Amino acid sequence: MRSVLLCAAQAPFITGGAEILVSELRGNLERRGFRVDVAAVPFKWYPVSEIARQALAWRLLDVTESNGQPVDLVIPTKFPSYLVRHPRKVAWLFHQHREAYDLYGTEYCSFTDSPQDQQVLQAIHSMDTAALSECRSIYTISRNVAARLSRYNGLSGTSLYPPPHHLGRYRCDEYGDFLFYAGRLDRLKRLDLAIDAMRRVSSGARLKIAGTGPLEGELRKQIEGLGVSDRVELVGFVSADELLDLYARCRAALYVPLNEDYGYVTVEALLSRKPVITTTDAGGPLEFVSEGETGMVALPTPESLAAVIDALWQLPEARLSAMGAAGHQRVKSITWDHVIDVLTESLA
Amino acid sequence: MTTLACWSPLPPSSSGIADYVAEQLLALPAEADVVAVVEDPAAVEPALRARLRVVDPPAAAAAGLHVYHLGNSPPHAYVYRAALARPGVAVLHEWSLHHLVLHETVERGDVWGYLREMRRAYGEEGSFVGRQVARALGGDLLPALYPLCDRVLEGSLALVGLTDFVCRRARARLPGRPVLHLPHHLSLPLQPLPERAAARAALGLPADALLVTAPGLATAAKRLDAALRALARLAPVHPALRLVVAGGVDPALPLQEWARARGVLERVIVTGRLSLDDFIRHLCAADVVLSLRFPSHGEISGALVRALGVGRPALVTAGTPAGEEFPEGLVAAVAPGPAEDDELVALLDHLLARPALRARMGALAAAHVAREHDPVRLGRRLLEFLEDVAGRQEALRAQVEETRGGEEGLLGFLGEEVRWAARDLGLPGLDLGLRPLLAPLAEPRS
Numbered sequence: 001m002r003s004v005l006l007c008a009a010q011a012p013f014i015t016g017g018a019e020i021l022v023s024e025l026r027g028n029l030e031r032r033g034f035r036v037d038v039a040a041v042p043f044k045w046y047p048v049s050e051i052a053r054q055a056l057a058w059r060l061l062d063v064t065e066s067n068g069q070p071v072d073l074v075i076p077t078k079f080p081s082y083l084v085r086h087p088r089k090v091a092w093l094f095h096q097h098r099e100a101y102d103l104y105g106t107e108y109c110s111f112t113d114s115p116q117d118q119q120v121l122q123a124i125h126s127m128d129t130a131a132l133s134e135c136r137s138i139y140t141i142s143r144n145v146a147a148r149l150s151r152y153n154g155l156s157g158t159s160l161y162p163p164p165h166h167l168g169r170y171r172c173d174e175y176g177d178f179l180f181y182a183g184r185l186d187r188l189k190r191l192d193l194a195i196d197a198m199r200r201v202s203s204g205a206r207l208k209i210a211g212t213g214p215l216e217g218e219l220r221k222q223i224e225g226l227g228v229s230d231r232v233e234l235v236g237f238v239s240a241d242e243l244l245d246l247y248a249r250c251r252a253a254l255y256v257p258l259n260e261d262y263g264y265v266t267v268e269a270l271l272s273r274k275p276v277i278t279t280t281d282a283g284g285p286l287e288f289v290s291e292g293e294t295g296m297v298a299l300p301t302p303e304s305l306a307a308v309i310d311a312l313w314q315l316p317e318a319r320l321s322a323m324g325a326a327g328h329q330r331v332k333s334i335t336w337d338h339v340i341d342v343l344t345e346s347l348a
Numbered sequence: 349m350t351t352l353a354c355w356s357p358l359p360p361s362s363s364g365i366a367d368y369v370a371e372q373l374l375a376l377p378a379e380a381d382v383v384a385v386v387e388d389p390a391a392v393e394p395a396l397r398a399r400l401r402v403v404d405p406p407a408a409a410a411a412g413l414h415v416y417h418l419g420n421s422p423p424h425a426y427v428y429r430a431a432l433a434r435p436g437v438a439v440l441h442e443w444s445l446h447h448l449v450l451h452e453t454v455e456r457g458d459v460w461g462y463l464r465e466m467r468r469a470y471g472e473e474g475s476f477v478g479r480q481v482a483r484a485l486g487g488d489l490l491p492a493l494y495p496l497c498d499r500v501l502e503g504s505l506a507l508v509g510l511t512d513f514v515c516r517r518a519r520a521r522l523p524g525r526p527v528l529h530l531p532h533h534l535s536l537p538l539q540p541l542p543e544r545a546a547a548r549a550a551l552g553l554p555a556d557a558l559l560v561t562a563p564g565l566a567t568a569a570k571r572l573d574a575a576l577r578a579l580a581r582l583a584p585v586h587p588a589l590r591l592v593v594a595g596g597v598d599p600a601l602p603l604q605e606w607a608r609a610r611g612v613l614e615r616v617i618v619t620g621r622l623s624l625d626d627f628i629r630h631l632c633a634a635d636v637v638l639s640l641r642f643p644s645h646g647e648i649s650g651a652l653v654r655a656l657g658v659g660r661p662a663l664v665t666a667g668t669p670a671g672e673e674f675p676e677g678l679v680a681a682v683a684p685g686p687a688e689d690d691e692l693v694a695l696l697d698h699l700l701a702r703p704a705l706r707a708r709m710g711a712l713a714a715a716h717v718a719r720e721h722d723p724v725r726l727g728r729r730l731l732e733f734l735e736d737v738a739g740r741q742e743a744l745r746a747q748v749e750e751t752r753g754g755e756e757g758l759l760g761f762l763g764e765e766v767r768w769a770a771r772d773l774g775l776p777g778l779d780l781g782l783r784p785l786l787a788p789l790a791e792p793r794s
Contacts, residue, residue: 049467049475053765059785060766083789115460116467119761123790126758130789 002072002347003035005063007081009043016184017264018078018094021141021162025075025092028336034344039063043080045097048111052123055080073347076135079124083131090343091132093140093149093157095261100124101152102259108188129153136346142262142284159287160342161334164264166244170271173248175320178206179277179309180250182243183265185213189257192222193279193302199226200306203313206231207254210238210246247272251320252295252312256305259283270294270331273324277308294327350738353411353436355385355427358392358402363423364564365441367624368650370396371535372730375723380731383408387426405430413738415439415508418500420447420645428452431500435748437737438504439530443514443646445500446481446491454482469498471768488569492643502751505744506737508730511648511669525747526740528733531673532648533723534657538628541658547632553617557590558700561634561660563627563651566597566618571640571665571688573606578692580610586700589615591638594630596621631655635706636699637662640692642684644668652679657717659710661699663692678713759783759790 253269276295414436453462466478666681
């Protein structure tokens, strides 16, 4: 039995998409007959001065064998787990430390122009390039992540899309009277933009937002402040069945993150045969959403987004159904067996 | 015999260490081959230049072993830079070099350099504290708690400490590196020493007063505010009590205002800066010597050693080198903190009321200091130590290179980041084998 070690950087007590993805990868590798374990080292990304030191912890580990048994394959996932050393290292890159790359200089970045921060920035770039260069192969969870890797580090990565959590259970019951978003309520998801757009719609569209996160209180205030409680609803945490039901009954998904790595929402919606409304700067979702084919694409402004929502609301159900079918066609080949085949190819 | 280059300011420098080094060099065995390295040889006292070989830094390059006398003040800046540039033997007169590093960085406009040093030594906590100190918000205590001496320690072949306080810490920081505890030598050039009455007569001090003498430059750390409070409380019991400040006063210290506020202005005698002979006369004239210091940067007071040498009982601050360096009973220790005033009053009252006890303590102190702090004996011990280090230079140099990494640029930064953890665990000499691990991460790539 070949052994595979998954490397995960984790913020203790926080479970997000990356942790779920690692867990599912583990389960599917085991299902395919591999001996699997997960090495998770806590990671704290603030203050900036802590990043390099925390990252270097990975460099000091020897994971070539365990208890005298060789580790055949190491699969690091996100920054900084790929600093780990191993002769057969195949990265499945969820994301790098984005504040040092595409988010650098934006309101989402905590790096300053100070010499200290610039030294850390330089260190991250150098470490990433070097450590990822050591990989036998680099796969990324989206073309967007691969494009960043190419742009900032000069390295090639091949996109390998992860299947969503409830693969095989998504369905379409109807094209109902609400838009749907499911996911973490954090700043990069730009739900403030979506809520602002909802203030401007004239079609009677409604939006249901499922999930929890640090912005929940702020979003609730925004909804009340803008007077859109009648058309925007924060439904909070939902169970798996409720989630599938909401996808099954919504008219379309609304997903407007800033330069998202991948975006499960898109794939889940398309597997539910629902069109997706997104923006031109959404990143990962644009790998699946084509204007008028599998969804609609707005400029990242409330006005443009509202206009697109109103336009979608006028579409007949047959048109929505056709877009849903095209979308389903685009994502139906995303399977765990394909992911496992690719990641373990070097063991064959 | 190896040529020794001894880096230190010399008299008339404002650093007290200058006097110490001059005395030490003159007390070294005749066979010692020594040059004194100063920034400007022409500025050294002519009498000293006549007795020592004094050179400027470039002229010392060929010496076989370099000895760096490091104090926590700007006159030692050139010594500090030399010690970092070329491994030698560091003589740590104080454990903390924080003020010196501040002088070399913040006071020259290099705040980032200072913060880097603080982070290097103390991690993120150091960055936080450093930002306060760089804005002059650190007070006196923080620089004492964060001594910033690691870089010098790591870059030294061997260490000489004047107190056990310093040597213990140095050994813990650099296991395997030679460390010599060299007690502060006793220097009493005024011979024969005058009796108490004669000294008072020579100085114009009242013959029948009870004199508590605080020797040396009066600064905030000398706890003279506490001394004045004690003076006010003890005056009704000891009407003849006087406090003598035997030395200059830091202009920032409101000594007069404090004394006036306590109603003891007429009981305070401030001498101003003294000649060495008059300074020793003041020690001889004292009934009790007050050598308090808080916070301490790990230094030992030469004035205290002299006071003990002339046989006077001394009060020192507990938990500082002065409180730990001498056998129990030779000095009386006052704990800094809420009980400082009460302890000071109780101890002074006890001593002032008991001339016989003062005499016994003084005699024990004089005998101990004469035996353990003899400059000739200490000079020989120092020379033997330096010869031993000189003979092991290659191996010690290899240790230095391993400890401090010596890398610049990105690799140096990465190495420091990881090495910090080992230092924080008290394992500064641990061979982490970092270079092969980190070098590939720091290589420039196209």
